Amino acid sequence: MKVGFFLREAVRSMRRSAAPSFAALATVLVTMLVLGVFIPIVQATNGAANSVRGRVMVDVYMRTGAIASDDARVRGELLGIAHVKSVEFVSKATAYAQQSAQYPQAYALLGSNPLPDTFHVMPDKPGNVLAIHSALTPGGAVIDPMIASVSNKQSDTRKILEVTNLVTITAAVLTVLLVLASILLIANTIRLSLYARRREVEVMKLVGATDWFIRWPFVIEGMIVGSAGALLAIALLGATKIALLDPLASNWTLIAAPRTIAFSVLVAVLLTAGAFVSALGSGLSLRRFLRV
Amino acid sequence: MARTESKTRTARRREVAAAGAPAAREIQSSGATPRSGPVIEFRGVSKRYSGGDVGLDHATFSIERGEFVFLVGATGSGKSTVMRLLIKELEPTAGTIRVAGHDLSVIARRRIAYYRRNLGVVFQDFKLLPNRTVYDNVAYALQVTGGTRRDIRDKVPDILRLTGLSTKLHNYPDQLSGGEQQRVSIARAFVNHPPLLLADEPTGNLDPETSVDIMRLLYRINRTGTTVLIASHDQTMVDKMRRRVLELAHGQIVRDEATGLYARDETTREFARRMRAPSVRPPAVS
Known part of the structure; x- marks a missing residue:
């Protein structure tokens, strides 16, 4: 293949x-900038929603007279229930130590330990927490005589699940819309710049150039312009990250949320998207001008 | 050239594949080499545009190898339709068109580019690539066919010398006069030495003196053995040229004759002298 020739043609x-190329470059730059800011925000939001959902669990309180063998038996029963991921045991003493550390004055007044042995039952998925709850309390009774009660936070749990679901879905819809808008914007800019050159394409066809002979330089041009725009956007994002976010991250935990995308991955995603969308846009937009 | 031959073979195989059709038998009987037949053959060709306009109405004619033929007629008579059919920009509504023995209707869409490389085409509006120099415009026609850089270095300066553009190599089309631009477009059309050169109103935008130069150039190309078909409404020019004339009116061929003396082996110099001489007979006034 005449890669060298096509490359020279693209650069020429x-x-x-220069003006249409610059317009395309600016479009890619702006859309990539928006995407670059939006992707981490969506991820932070999703991360926050997930960590809230992660805290959804069922608490099982034992009777005050429960001894170690009861605890072991109940633990086994809990693990046998479907959708249970893990069971965490908090003994009376541990609970008392935690609580009295939090509210020392209140617990000093109590004197004795009123807290029961407790199991935190974690579901495999937050959505299954209600199923576990009803499995623990079939027909209103509890499955083991030594269980005093099962926490009943059904309405709270439902609300949490609904809200976090809504947040996740909204973020997903926004992402799709934004990506779509970016693609359309870039494709449109390319279309306009090609429209200005449709006569040129026509002449090339009349001289006997095959479709791909005409198309390759345009595709390569799109790739170069797209990558250049994406690179500029990345440079700007990088500068912003170093100048603004990194100093804040040390004392503001939301920004340092561990689940946001790594910067290197973000760079790769933006670069690929910029180059690929522009190249594809050029190649496809050219189709209608090739019908001579 | 190798590519042309392989195309020839595939095209013929396709025609043979459609065995039983009279056309297939005909082409085989016409001889092993398609070159022996007419270069252009229109048989009952009609073209009706989607708006209902008639571009061509049962036109039948043929042009032999090495001929220099004028296609004349008023605007809208179908001259451009003939040209556009020949470069396969349009498809005929009825009839068959053969170029060098090949039925154009069997050429697949993606093979059109290869077919066009066998034609040199010159337009009234030159159709040069605006962001390329004279040299690069001509070189593009070679690059399209996969010409090497050496090929281009050898051929382009030669053809530009022939067309008198040696001093304008690095000018852009918008820095040239109309006559010069047309010469670039002729150079581009001829750089591959196609067997057939089509020119649609090549002198339509040019003054008479420049037109003579362009005609002289086309005549010189014809003398190398290239078949030349020129669409023109410049009656004076056509009369002076004294070549075969096909006249179209409302899409029909109404006249096919060699006007005046058919001086076939005139030198280009004699040709130019005659062309610059005052008109032998007054131009037909309508």
């Missing part, structure tokens, strides 16, 4: 029609 046409 960029030099000779």
Whole structure:
């Protein structure tokens, strides 16, 4: 293949029609900038929603007279229930130590330990927490005589699940819309710059150029412009990250949320998206002008 | 050239594949080499545009190898339709068109580019690539066919010398006069030495003196053995040229004759002298 020739052609046409190339580059730059900011925000939101959902669990309180063998038996029963991921045991003493550390004055007044042995039952998925709850309390009774009660936070749990679901779905819809808008915006800019050159394409066809002979330089041009725009966007994002976010991250935990995308991955995603969308846009937009 | 031959073979195989059709038998009987037949053959060709306009109405004619033929007629008579059919920009509504023995209707869409490389085409509006120099415009026609850099270095300066553009190599089309631009477009059309050169109103935008130069150039190309078909409404020019004339009116061929003396082996110099001489007969006034 005449890669060298196509590359020279692409560079030549960029030099000779600098304004449309610059417009395409600016479009890619802006959309990539928006995407670059939006992706981490969506991820932080999703992360926050997930950590809230992660805290959804069922608490099982034992009777005050429960001894170690009861605890072991109940633990086994809990683990046997479907959708249970893990069971965490908090003994009376541990609970008392935690609580009295939190509210020392109140617990000093109590004197004795009123707290029961407790199991935190974690579901495999937050959505299954209600199923576990009803499995623990079939027909209103509890499954083991030594269980005093099962926490009944059904309405709270439902609310948490609904709200976090809504947040996740909204974020997903926004992402799809934003990506779509970016693609359309870039494709449209490319279409306009190609429209200005449709006569040129027509002449090439009349001279006997095959479709791909005409198309390759345009695709390569799109790739170069797209990558350049994406690179500029990445540089700007990088500068912003170093100048603004990194100093804040040390004392503001939301920004340092561990689940946001790594910067290197973000760079790769933006670069690929910029180059690929522009190249594809050029190649596809050219189709209608090739029908001569 | 190798590519042309392989195309020839595939095209013929396709025609043979459609065995039983009279056309297939005909082409085989017409001889092993398609070159022996007419270069252009229109048989009952009609073209009706989607708006209902008639571009061509049962036109039948043929042009032999090495001929220099004028296609004349008023605007809208179908001259451009003939040209556009020949470069396969349009498809005929009825009839068959053969170029060098090949039925154009069997050429697949993606093979059109290869077919066009066998034609040199010159337009009234030159159709040069605006962001390329004279040299690069001509070189593009070679690059399209996969010409090497050496090929281009050898051929382009030669053809530009022939067309008198040696001093304008690095000018852009918008820095040239109309006559010069048309010469670039002729150079581009001829750089591959196609067997057939089509020119649609090549002198339509040019003054008479420049037109003579362009005609002289086309005549010189014809003398190398290339078949030349020129669409023109410049009656004076056509009369002076004294070549075969096909006249179209409302899409029909109404005249096919060699006007005046058919001086076939005139030198280009004699040709130019005659062309610059005052008109032998007054131009037909309508």
